[in-house]
Amino acid sequence: MTTSPLIAALLCILENPWTEKGYKDLKFQYEVQGRTHEAESIQALIDQKFSHVDDSTDSEGQ
Amino acid sequence: MLTIQLIVKDNESTLRAALESLSPLNSEIRVADLGSKDRSREICEQYGVQIQHFRDVEDYSAIRNQLLGEGWNFYLHPWEKLVSGHEQILNTIGSSCYFDVYQGKNISREIRLCRGLQFRYPIYETLVDPAATKLPQGIIWALPHRRYEDAMPFIESWKSRSGATEPYYYLAWELLGQGSFTSFENIAKHYLSLEAIPKSSLMLRYRLAQVQLYNLGKPSEAATNALCCVGAKPLMAEFWCLLGDVYYAQKLYPHAKELYENAMILGARRPGDDDWPVELEKYKQHPTQMIESCEDMIAHKRLYG
Numbered sequence: 001m002t003t004s005p006l007i008a009a010l011l012c013i014l015e016n017p018w019t020e021k022g023y024k025d026l027k028f029q030y031e032v033q034g035r036t037h038e039a040e041s042i043q044a045l046i047d048q049k050f051s052h053v054d055d056s057t058d059s060e061g062q
Numbered sequence: 063m064l065t066i067q068l069i070v071k072d073n074e075s076t077l078r079a080a081l082e083s084l085s086p087l088n089s090e091i092r093v094a095d096l097g098s099k100d101r102s103r104e105i106c107e108q109y110g111v112q113i114q115h116f117r118d119v120e121d122y123s124a125i126r127n128q129l130l131g132e133g134w135n136f137y138l139h140p141w142e143k144l145v146s147g148h149e150q151i152l153n154t155i156g157s158s159c160y161f162d163v164y165q166g167k168n169i170s171r172e173i174r175l176c177r178g179l180q181f182r183y184p185i186y187e188t189l190v191d192p193a194a195t196k197l198p199q200g201i202i203w204a205l206p207h208r209r210y211e212d213a214m215p216f217i218e219s220w221k222s223r224s225g226a227t228e229p230y231y232y233l234a235w236e237l238l239g240q241g242s243f244t245s246f247e248n249i250a251k252h253y254l255s256l257e258a259i260p261k262s263s264l265m266l267r268y269r270l271a272q273v274q275l276y277n278l279g280k281p282s283e284a285a286t287n288a289l290c291c292v293g294a295k296p297l298m299a300e301f302w303c304l305l306g307d308v309y310y311a312q313k314l315y316p317h318a319k320e321l322y323e324n325a326m327i328l329g330a331r332r333p334g335d336d337d338w339p340v341e342l343e344k345y346k347q348h349p350t351q352m353i354e355s356c357e358d359m360i361a362h363k364r365l366y367g
Contacts, residue, residue, distance in 0.1 A: 014285070014321075040331075049327070
């Protein structure tokens with residue numbers, strides 16, 4: 001399977017689902033594709049999961 | 063040694079062209095006649111091919127398996143004509159080969175050249191070989207409904223895309239319904255290798271991932287397929303749940319918990335007019351329970367290591 005940027009972002013989420021990076025990349029990919037609702041939904045997820053989390057808790061669960 | 067086989071029933075309008083196209087192969091041709099009432103048998107006799115007669119056919123694979131020769135085998139339908147690939151067929155050694163087949167407005171990709179394989183499935187008789195290779199020069203197209211000049215633009219257009227072949231799609235679902243999981247996996251993977259991921263293939267890929275995880279114990283392959291599903295439809299809670307299940311099955315509970323949470327958050331944003339409408343409340347039950355289970359397992363691990 002060819003690893004597209006979108007799949008790469010998802011792989012990043014699978015590796016570290018408690019960090020923002022993959023989600024931000026994923027949101028960007030949907031923005032690029034013009035999939036506004038998906039991009040907004042990923043942003044809502046970021047807000048909900050990470051708005052109260054500081055850097056020191058990024059390693060939780062690892 | 064190459065044996066070619068055809069199943070024939072009232073194909074006099076196209077059979078001569080089919081047999082003529084096979085003559086450069088200079089190989090043994092075996093024909094199963096299912097009770098033709100036209101000149102099909104007479105045409106076969108003109109080309110000196112062996113004819114076996116069958117009545118009340120229920121299993122086409124059984125007939126094809128009876129026609130198989132000891133060495134290499136190739137099959138053509140009587141409404142097809144082998145347009146190219148003759149030399150490649152004769153020179154091929156080492157593995158079975160896929161051919162691009164033009165049928166109506168579709169190009170499908172099917173194993174047509176094989177050695178040591180048996181046909182499977184009674185209706186859409188199929189050769190299955192995970193090691194099969196592609197023989198790009200081998201193009202077969204159906205006659206006589208279009209002239210060659212009319213057909214070529216279709217062929218060229220479909221060659222640039224992945225071919226679609228509906229029979230494999232329906233066969234996959236049929237096998238899944240029968241609980242034949244390994245066969246389902248083989249056919250589904252074959253179909254998905256042909257498709258350019260239209261909507262119809264997304265749910266098949268999801269079911270494939272489920273079977274790979276729950277029935278065949280292949281979490282890695284399940285994750286790959288589930289990932290494709292999430293990428294295509296990130297607001298489908300069930301796709302995230304399946305990824306969560308992959309990690310849960312591997313006892314990676316912190317990973318799984320995060321993915322179940324994603325299912326909850328993104329599933330809640332799924333539009334009501336989605337392609338696959340569901341009762342949105344239903345998606346919450348599984349991830350809610352699994353998040354609780356993950357938290358229990360994480361706590362247990364902290365306590366007891």
